[in-house]
Amino acid sequence: MKKIITLILVGCMALSIGGCATEDAADSLNDTINTLNTSDSKEVMEIKNGYLPISDQVTVGEALYSFLLNPKWQYFVSTDNYQVVQCTGECLYNDKSVEAKIQFLSYDDGTFELHTVALNDIEQDESLIIEFFVKAYEDAGATDLYDDGGEDELKGSSTATSHTNNNNSTSTPPPYGDIGDVGVISTDGYDLDQYYVTDTLLDRLSQDEVRTLLNAMYAHYGYTFTTEQYAQFFSSKPWYSSRGTSMSDCESMFNDYERKNKETITAYESRKGWR
Structure with a gap:
C-alpha cells in the first residue's frame, strides 16, 4: 500500500532567515526580467533535475511541471544572503485557480531544501502542503512515495535517494494540478509541447475536453477553425493567432511531445468510439 508522506513543515520554519524569502521577491517587472535571466541557471537546474526523498522515480521539476500551469522558475539571493530558487504557477484550490509559489534554499554543495509554499502569497500549513506534494508526485506518475519522517524529507540532492523500489514507471504529467479532486484542463497557457498526455489524464476529461486538447495543438500553430465552438474558444486565448495554417502544416511543426x-489522443478517441 502506498504510504502517505509526513514530510513538509512550512511557513518560514526555523531557518533563522529573519523573514520569509517570499518577501524578498522583486516587483513584477524585475521579477519577470529575473525569471528570463535565471530560469536555466545552475541553481535552478540542480533543483529541477534533483530529487527529494519522496520518490526515486520523479524529479522535483517533473513533479511541479505535472501540477502547475505555466510554471516559471527563477533564482535570486535573499537579503539574508540565502540562495533561493523559486517556482511559481497556477493550480486549483477549492475549484478556484490560485497562484502557487514554492521556494527552495540552494546550497553550494549541490543540495537543497524546501523552504516555503504559498498560495496567493499566503503561506500554507503542513497538512495542505502534504496534500500539495502528494498530488504533484502522483500526477507525475510516482508510485513509490516514502514515509521516512523527520527533517530529511525536506532536503534534496541531484541524485535519487537509495530506496528498495525498482518500479521504473515513466513520468507523464498532466498540465494542471488540482489540490482538490476536480482535475480540470486549462488551455489559458499552451504547454502540450512540454509533456506527454496519458490515458489516465484523458480519463478525467469529457469527450469535448479531449477534442479541445487535441485541437489546442493545431491552434498553437495558427490553424483557423471553421467550427464556431472552437473558433470562439481559442480566440479567447492570449496565445492563439488565426493564421490560416493547414492541419498538415501544423503537424509538420509538431515537436516530439x-x-x-x-x-495518444486520437487512439483514445477511437477506443471510445468518438471518431
Missing part, C-alpha cells in the same frame, strides 16, 4: 500526444 506533440506528435506523440496526437497519437
